[in-house]
Amino acid sequence: MAEIHTEPLAPVPDDLTIPQFFLDYNHPLRPVRTNLSSWLIEDATGRQIGYEEIRARTFGLANELRARWNISENDVVCLFSPNDVDWPVILWAVHRLGAVLSPANPGYSAEELAHQITLSEARVLVTHVASLAAAQEAAQSAGIPPERIIVLGPKPSGSSYATVEELIASGLARLPTFVERRLAPGEAKTKRAFLCFSSGTTGKPKAVEVTHYSMISNNIQMRQLVGKAPRYEAGDVALGVLPFFHVFGMVVLLHFHMFMGITVVVVPKFSFENFLSSIQRYRVKHLFVVPPMVVLLCKHPATKKYDLSTVRWMMSGAAPLSAELTAQVNQVMPQCHALQGYGLTETFTTVALSPNDVLPPTPGCAGVLIPGLTARVVKPDGTLAKYGEPGELVVSGPSMALGYYKNPQATKDTFIDGWVRTGDEVVINEKKEVFILDRIKEILKVKGFQVAPAELEGHLLNHADVADCCVVGVPDDYSGELPLAFVALSEAALERVKTTPAEAERIKAALMKHVADAKVEYKRLAGGVEFIDVIPKNPSGKLLRRVLRDRARTMRAKSPAKAKL
Template structure:
C-alpha cells in the first residue's frame, strides 16, 4: 500500500497520534498546510508530444501492454458490431504516420486518413497565424506546408484558432475525429448534443470553429446554428449519412468518406514535433464550464493536461494487487461508453485513460459482466445506489465499487480517485488525491484547515487547465498562482480521503451539469409577473438545454435564504422542495442538486 503523507509543520511535541495502515504516524498537534496524494514520484509526463502522439505513437512505461496484439479492438459499435482496433492491418498507404512501428493500424490509419482529407480540402484553418518568436514574423498556414523545415527550426506556437467543433452523442469515430484534428495541430471543442441552436451558436462563435462534425440526431440544431454564424454547408461533416435524406437537400460528406478520400491522396500535411515544454501551453481542447455567473466559459486545456491525468490514474491502477479476477482495469476488457465524450470526464477518462491503460474496446451497452461501477458529476444518493444494485445484482454480488471521484473541467478531470485496493468505497468519499495533486482546504477566515475541518478546496497539479478563453476576470478568480479554486467545500480525513460537503459557488447541478444563476433568470420583463409560472416554464423549455428545464415546477419565495455571511442556505430550499412534494404541489420531483 502506498503512503499518503500531508505536508506538516511541527508546532509542539506531539501529545497524541494515530497510525495509518502504512505505518505512518500523524500527530494531532501537527499543523496541516497542504494535503498530498500518494508519495513517490509521478511517472514522467512528456511535454513534447500532442495527445494523439502520446496515445497512438508512443510507448510509455505506465502502459501495461508493451506490444499491441493483433485483432484487439479499441472500440466496438454496438448497433453493428463494427470494430476498430490497433491491431496490424495491410495498407497501401505509404506515409510516415503509418510506417512508424508497424505496417499500419486501423485506428492510426483512420486518423491519418481523416486528417489528410481535411487538410487537402480546407487547408486547415487557412487564416491561422503561426508566430515565429525569433523573428516575430507571421507566416500564414498555407506557407507552413511548404516552409515547414524553416519554421520548425524556430520556436513556434500556434495561435488559438483553427478550432473544430464536434456536436453529437458518442460515436465509434468520435475519438478518430478528435485525434485527426490534433494531428493537424488544431483545437477541438466538444458540444453537448442536447443544446439548442442558440446555445450551440454561442459555443461556435466563442471558439471561432472552422468545421462542424455532427451526429445525425443533432443535425437540425447544427444547421440552424451554422446558418446563424455564416458557416458554409461544406464545412459541416456528418458521422454517418442522414437516415432521412429529405431532411437536407445538401449532400454532406461523412467521416467515413473523408477517411477513404484521405487514404487515397498523397499526404498533404506535416505533423510537427513539439519543442520541449510546448505541450504545456499548446491548446488541445476548449471545454465549456458553466461557472457561477454569466454564460458558459471556454476552458483552455493543453495537450499536457489530459496526458498528465491519464498517467495519474494509470499510476494508481498499476498499484492494485491481487489476481486477474479482481483487477478493475483489465487489459483487453470492455469499458461501456455511457459517459458522453463531450463531457470532460468521458473525454479524458473513458476515451483516453481506458484506451491507454488496457486498450479495451469501448462499447455502448451490455451490462452482463459489470464488476466495477463509478459515478461522478453529482453525488449518488443512497436511494439510487440501492436501485442500481437491484438492476445489476451480479455486480453488487461481486461487491462492485459504486463510488464517485472528484474533479472538474478546470482541473482537466480527476482531482481525487477511489482507492484502487478497496472493494467498497468509504460512504460519501470521493477517494484520495491522485498522484501529483497538492490540495489546500481554506477556511472562511483564510486560514488553512486541518483534518476533518470544512473549507474551500483549492488544488495544484500537472493537469490543471491554463485559463478561460477571452475572460480575464474569471481567469483571475479561478486560476491563482498555479492553484485552481474549485468552488467546492470539502473535508479531508486522516487517511487523506476527500469528502465534498457542499458547493461554495452559487450554482445548481442537474444530472451533473451546471445551470448558473444567469441561466435561471428567464423573465424578459418584470411587468409580466402575473404570467410567471407558465411563461417561465415554457420559455426555459424552448430556449434551454433539457437539464435546465424546470420539471419540478416553479415556486416563489419572499427571499432566498442566506446565512449572516451571505452564503445561500441550500438545505432550506431542499427541505422546502421536499415539503412541497409531500403536499403534491410539485408536478414531479426536481432533478437538480442545489
C-alpha cells in the same frame, strides 16, 4: 494542516500531442496489449475497430481537413455529436494538424451551440446527422458557411454536405498534405488541445482552455493510482455510455480505457433497457455511470431481467454518490465494487479516485487524491483547515487547465498562480480521502451536468411577465438537483393574476416553456416555478440565493417529489 502532497508522479512527456501519445508512443506505465483485442466496438452493430483502423482513419481525416479547408495550427473545429466510434478519430485528426477541438453537447439548442461556435471562433462544424437541424441554424447564426459543415453518419438525402466517411476515404486516397510536427520540449504544457465549455456563475458557459499535457498527465496519474492492484486485465470491456463531450466521458471513460488496453463499447445515447442489454451482450466488466443511472439500477424493475454478473467495477462521477445509494447498489450487484471519482473541467479531469487497495471503499468518499497533486483546504478566513475540518478545496497539479478563453476576470477568480479554486466545500482525512460536503459556487449539478443559475435567470428576465427572479437547486433522488425558479411578477402580470387567479398557473406553464424552448433538457425548470413578492438581496444587490435555497428545500420536504424512473 499544511498543504497536502501526494506521491510523486511518474515521468510525463511534455513534447507530445494527444494522438502522438496514444497512437505513436509507449509509456512505461502503459499495459502492453498481448492480444489483438479491439479498441472500440459499435454498440448497435457489434462492429469491432482496432488500432490500425483507428490510426489510418485519423490520418485520412486529418489529410482531407488540411487539403479542403487548410485546417492548421490553432484553428478550432467544433464537434457537435453524440458518442460515435469516429468521435476519437475526429478528435485526434484535429490534433494531428495542431488544431483545437471544441466538443459541444449534442442536446444543445441552436442558440446554445451558436454561442459556443462564436466564442471558440470555430472554422468548421462537425455534426451528427441527428443534430443537423440545430447545427444548420447555429452555423448560420455564427457565420459558418454550409460548405464548412461536416456530417457524421449517413449522408442526408439530397444533401451536399460532406460526410466524415467521405472525407476519410478521400484523405486516404491522396498523398500527404501536411507534415505533423513534434512539439518543442515543454510546449505540450501550453499548447491548446481543447476548448471545453463549463457553466459559470456569471451566465453563459465559459470556454476552458486545456492543453495536450493536461490530458496526458491525468491519464498517467490515474494509471499510477489504479496500478496498485489488478483492476484491469487483458480482454476487459467497458461500456461507453457517458457522453464523450463531457470531460468524465472523454478523459476517464474513453481515453483512459484505451490507454489501459480496455475495449470500449460505444453507445450513442443512454436508454436504460438498452444499457442493461449492452452490459449483458458484451459481458461488460467496467461500468462508468452518474448517480441517476445508479438510482435506476437500484429501483427500476427492468434491472432484474438482465444478467449483470460480469460487472466487477462501477465508477460513479460528475456528482456525489451518497453512502445510502452505494449501499443499495451493493445489494443489487453484490459482486461489483461501487467506486467514486471526483474532478472538474478546470482540473481536466480527475482530482480524486477510489483506489484498489481499500475495498469496500469508505462510504460517501469521493476517492483519494491522485499522484502528482497538491491540495489545500481553505477555511472562509483564508487559513488552512486541519484534517477533518471543512473548507474549499484548492488544487495544483500537472493537469490543470490554462484558464477561461477570452475571460480574464473569470480566470483571475478561479486560476490563481497555478492553483485552481474548485468551489467545492470538502473534508479531507489523514488517509487523503476526500468527502464532498457542498458547493460554494452557485453552480447546480443536474444529472451530472453543470447548470448556471445566472444563465437561466438572464433568460427568464427576457420574459414580459418577469420583474425579477432567482434560480436555485432543489434536491432530487434521481437527478441530484432540479432547477427551481423564484419569480417576482411584473405589475401587469400581477394585475392579471388578481383579476383571474387561474392566470397564475398559466404564467408558470408559460415560463417553464420559455426556458424549455431555448435550453437543453437538463437546464429546464424541472423543479418548477414559485412566485414571490420580492427576491431577497444584500445591500450591494447580490442575490441571497442561500435564503431561497433553504426555502425551496423546506417546501420540498413538506411536499416531496417522486424520483423519475
